[in-house]
């Protein structure tokens with residue numbers, strides 16, 4: 001709480017009183033602090049690949065370019081770091097569009113089964129390579145969701161790519177859709193990977209929050225996947241939650257409105 005005192009003067013009499021203003025600045029300050037933290041995070045995340053690019057370019061200029069072994073290796077480091085920056089900037093732009101509500105949702109009736117089968121297909125090559133077996137389950141009464149397909153595909157991609165990143169070879173990933181209590185649809189992605197320690201669970205949807213920064217970066221993560229997923233689900237009027245047992249696995253569940261039969265849907 002910020003308190004300001006303003007004396008009240010009367011000519012010839014002097015000070016006749018004081019006005020005290022009590023202002024609740026906690027919310028404002030919290031917002032300001034999180035904005036500052038976000039800018040610092042973005043700068044840091046961009047600076048890391050830029051510094052690497054700079055030093056590898058210098059090394060190439062200093063002669064590595066003519067080394068048949070080092071030349072291509074350094075060039076590929078530069079390429080990887082550039083791709084990382086592109087991913088980061090793409091994610092940031094996506095978030096900023098979601099924040100400014102600029103991203104109008106183009107909702108359409110969408111078959112849940114088709115949507116889940118297609119996301120599993122998109123990852124089938126990577127999953128096969130890592131010996132990960134996906135299972136898909138569609139519950140009774142789950143048919144059509146009323147969603148912006150591109151955006152929900154992004155949510156599913158983020159969740160499944162996390163499940164893959166943080167699950168060791170030969171693991172299992174279960175993708176399920178069930179009728180939720182409120183008449184909507186609950187979609188979940190569950191893995192039996194490394195899980196998340198309890199102390200980190202509260203902050204896991206925050207922008208740039210990661211349990212293990214180095215590991216996330218090595219896996220090509222930007223630290224924005226879950227926050228983007230949350231914004232998209234919120235824009236659809238749904239909720240998203242994460243349950244995890246450290247060492248045992250993680251399950252992320254989000255809800256979506258279901259198109260009412262014969263009706264307009266929400």
Ligand code: ADP
Nearest residue numbers: 162163166210211216221222223224225226250
């Ligand atoms: P990242 O790009 O780092 O994966 P996310 O926002 O998608 O960023 O996730 C934030 C952090 O949450 C990750 O860095 C990781 O520590 C943790 N996390 C997310 N999904 C899982 C999962 N399925 N299993 C274990 N940890 C996870």
